[in-house]
Amino acid sequence: MTSFPRLFSPLRLRNTEIRNRILSTGHQTYLAKGGLPGEDFVAYHEARAKGGAGLIVVEAARFHATGFTDSPELIVASDDCIPGLKNLADSVHRHGARIFGQLSHSGRVTKRLSGGLRGVAYAPSVVPDQRFHTMPRAMPVALIEELIAEAGKAARRFGEAGFDGIELLASHGLLISDFLNPRNNQRTDAYGGSFENRLRFLTDLLAVVRNGLGDGPVLGMRISAEEVEPGGLDKDEVIAICQALKAKRAIDYVNTTMGSMQGLGGSVHVVPPMELPHAYVAPKAGTLRAAVGLPVFVAGRINQPQIAEAVLAAGQADMCGMTRAMIADPEMPSKARTGRLDDIRACIACNQACIGHYHMGVGISCIQNPVTGRERTLGITTKSNTPRRILVAGGGPAGMKAALTAAERGHRVTLHEAGRRLGGQVLLAQLLPERSEFGGLVTNLQHELARAGVEVRLDMPVSAETVRRESPDAVIVATGGLPYRPEIEGAEDAHVLDAWAVLEGRANPGGRVLVADWRCDWVGMGLAEKLAREGRHVRLAVTGTNVGQNLQQYLRDHWVGKLHKLGVEVIPYARLFGVDSDTAYMAHLVTGEPIIANEVETVVLALGHRPDTSLEEELAPLGVPLHLAGDCLAPRSAEEAVYEGMMAGLAV
CATH class of the missing domain: 3.50.50.60 (FAD/NAD(P)-binding domain)
Structure with a gap:
């Protein structure tokens, strides 16, 4: 029996039952190809469904040409998307999870790049954003009506593809939020001025989306409980908006988050790093839940089932967004349900390869889990036909991941670390203020090494004599780097x-x-x-x-x-x-x-650092196959170290 009775209780919304309270919130993966959900896109979400997630909300889909850019985003502006969406929905349903679509328009919060050129960004009024330095064009009423109509068509496409619901993105200072905000919406027509008028764009969108979906599927909204940005929506305004939608019976649930993408201060709450407390948004979600009387979802640093259970027990939410927890470990829900808590690879909120990759314009991944975003190519570790003896030199992230991967392939692995502790530079990074959670990278790997049966030898550096004595079939060198100190006069x-x-x-x-x-x-x-x-x-x-x-x-x-x-x-x-x-x-x-x-x-x-090549040079004359990983190749970050460690482990 699970020790998380609330987390693994079903939730019913409209005609849809969700098997548990674990949510993968809408987040950009940049895995779409040509605007469509191709094989990588599907494999990514299917892995989370297979791992036990209750509900998957697919990333913000663009439904109108004024929201298009050159970025690899999901586009649902024509019927061409329906076959791919159906394949996605079927793949998620196959494992018992539910799937919602998400409709969004960035408004003025964009560089709107296409072919290197900045396009026209639209907003309710001519009010600049403070992040991308975009000066928008006020939307004509005809364009507003066109967007609303296109949202209805997009909803129909999701419905025909078999999605269980749709969520409108009214959070983070994006277009819908701008219409709701009296500081940003300075219109004097039917879509501005009074509270009811400012609400009109959202309520019209919800009406056409409901019509496109039909009566059965779920319809919800994501909104920031507070935008935490000068001029952003505050908590009282957000509560009033949600209460008005509840009175109109326009939505089935509210999905809460924090922050705004309009400026630099509020953006940190979009994907909060380890410096922010666990579940810090939950009390704000609880206030909104009590005031509105609708099912409420919440996200924000909920990376462990114990935390999610506490949020639910406190009545602060009905479902917990655990997106990065499942980016780090797609099987987190199944492990929690079956009591394998120590086996969960906990997210450390470093933000390097999830939102960090998004900001670089490349597909999503995780510094702890290189399989994320590469499910089709790295998702299955094949056993070696000929188990071998592998020696790994260096107990930082690269060496630990190399040893783990080689052991998972069936090899007999010995990991040598010259120091008294495993971890390499991670041991230094965790000493910085509010960065102790970064040490979870080592804690997670240590547990996985023990589970895989890797023999770890501390205080035992590797030398040519070590290799002659132990006669391994291959050596993985992951000895890291040394501080670089150029000549400094005086x-x-x-x-x-x-x-x-x-x-x-x-x-x-x-x-x-x-x-x-x-x-x-x-x-x-x-x-x-x-x-x-x-x-x-x-x-x-x-x-x-x-x-x-x-x-x-x-x-x-x-x-x-x-x-x-x-x-x-x-x-x-x-x-x-x-x-x-x-x-x-x-x-x-x-x-x-x-x-x-x-x-x-x-x-x-x-x-910076310089690569430590001394062991590589010492072992070269021995003729033993050598594989290099991490900073001994070239000093970079933990992400490259873990990825290269995995690839070295797969190569032996």
């Missing part, structure tokens, strides 16, 4: 520290610190935050255009805000070349002109 006479030494507490920075950040990622920003929180005066000099240049933008912007509050001084376009006892000397990246920072007691170097 460094021998100044207080210059490596980032690793500061993070591990092996060095004591002075009261006035300059962090030289070539990486432009989490290391420099995290060090600056850590040192500022300790009460030190901190300057962060980045060898790039801005701090966090190489980070996922929601996390970067949130972190920039924290550094600003802490009083960290940021110096962009700065390359460190010299130091003395109290000064750091830098050159402007563009002009080469000097940038001088006075009154500096300590310089902390976050200048």
